[in-house]
Amino acid sequence: MLMTRLVGQLTGALRNLKVYPASHATSQKLFESALNLIREAMGGETTLSFSLAGNILLINDKPVPDSKRDVFANFISELGKRSIGMLVFRQGLDRDQVQAFFEIMAQDVEQVKAQGGVAALLAMRGISNVQVAGISYGGKGGGGMDGIPGVGPGVGGGSPGAGRPQSLESALPEQLIAMLRTDPQMVTEMLLKGAVAMGSTDEGQARMLAELDQLIGVSKVQGGSDYISQMANVVGSMDQAQGQWVTQVKLDNPEWRDVIRELLDGYSDEKLAKLIGDKAEVLAIEIKDDLALVEKLKAMLFAVPVPPDRREKVYPLLLPKLKKYGLSREDCDFVFGKVLDAKPVLDQYLADLQSRPAAEMLDDAGFRTLRWLVRRAEGCGPAFEGFLGLMSNPDSAVRGAALGRSADILPDLLAMERYDLVERLIDGLSLRLRQEIDATHYPWVLGTLERITEELRIRQKHGLASRISGNLADLLLLLSEKPVARDMVRILSKIDDDNTLQVFVQALLKEPVFELVAEELAVKGERAIPYLLGAVKESEDKTMRFKTMYVMNKIGAGVEEHVIRALADDRWFVRRNMCVLLGQVGGENSLQALGGLLEDRESRVKLEALRSMHKIGGAGCEPWVIRAVYDKDPEVKKEALSLLSRVGGEASVDGLCELYQRKDILGRTEPPEVKKLIIAALGGIGTKNAASFLMKVAKDKDQELAGAAYKTLQELMKKLKSQESAKT
Structure with missing residues (x-):
């Protein structure tokens, strides 16, 4: 059920953050899955709501009958811990907003309350498509339904001409516009009324911010250019205090940019510096990585709608507060967009690589310098190459430390979109797999490669992911007997490209990983069939043919159609191999196609076609086998005669009798073994008509043939007598 999966995904993504940071690939994958499920559940509706009524979970105001099930009870528990009575997702929700929501929810509950609650933190980060309201005890809506505008009872009340609405929730768009133009004070009073009733709580703040977002949306659409002043x-x-708080929350929100610009015109530089400082404090609490914090602060500052000269005036006023968070003067300059000369730092780092012990370049200070260069210096390539060189250091401890740091540098490369350096990191790690003699380092290498794989998949950088699969493809075959081979198979399976499918087919010949790659190929299903067929087509190795057939048997659906199409190949050995394969995976649909190959110019193809037809059709292939006994190739005749002894009926007896007597086909010069095979086939068919013909042959002038017929006839008569006795 979709809602069960969705609730489980929301709870799982939240609890995952107790183990992995939000930047971890596992967390990123969970965020993406949660967003996709939310969108699927929302469908064409404008909102998707979860609310609590006691211990009952309501989804879009409808009670969930089995709310006591663990999957729902766990979700209710997570909401209850945070005093959330209602959670609403709105259309327009994106990946970043989902991540921000989970990051806020994962913070210490008491710390969140101290910052104003979940709703306040969402609002401070400019997230309007995720809204929460507190648990209410009594009043309409049961579980906090009225805490969020546009959701639950009371929405859309009022009517044109019914006088002034009692609340913003009950106002129609045209009423809101009229009030904004004539009496903004009244709008403010109505806006604050609900928030004041809830007290100084995150629910009250959430309600007010949500109604403000509703107001600005209506005002933009229907109020024209006046919406800014309104x-x-x-x-x-x-x-x-309230006005400054709202301004701070919306300070860098692009939807509010024009309104904030007008509001800030009335602020002194000192007040503006305080607003930005308070906003920066929220970011500093959330982001513990100082280099990442600097990037976020810069993005926030340049989203504030003030002219550059005013930003410069604010700089000295903000400097003490920024330094309080551990930012250096250079960091502060960077936040304010000052162009920094990274060359001295780069030159010093390169000199240190030559002069200082390698281990020192990987300590916290040395590694921070490298991260700084990646984030600040476009020409950081030589520094990064120097770091990659440390992964090949003769000292095993240094190599291990460098490999460990390779996972730590990845977020910086991705944040700056330095995919050129990610490519170099992939190659460096792959080289270590090929050359590393210390087995304890393999987990570092493969762990980082797997993390890179997951990050690239999230970002849809399939070309770079294929670089990993291309490197691992050769290594899997080389290291198939090592424990790391299983890890390689897992990583390759996540990439799931041409390289992956090709090497999995090749690895079928590697016994240590055979079952593993066979299972992976079977899971890939029809996508793997062309690669498996390619191996069967080209291979003269019976073991390879057997193993690919084994996998295609596991795949089942779709295989037969692909194989039948391949019967038209110009190369005889391909047609032969496809016949063998159809004997394993074919059904009744294959009989007609195989029957057509009885006219093939290559006898080896015809032989395999006959054998496969017998495997598939049993007695049903009799007409084709009868036709084959007239083939000019002796080996094909022999095979057909042998098969008729097992599948033939009266029609076969007639055909065999005719064949035996036709001098234009089997004259006296025909090898006796062919006629002996006809005799044996008649004995195998075992009908009375077959016995009658054998009696005639037993009188043949050729004593060898007569003897063979007599011996066969004796066995046949015993069989017929036994059958008659059984009937009576």
């Missing part, structure tokens, strides 16, 4: 008047009508 919304600025609403915020300006609040008391000073």
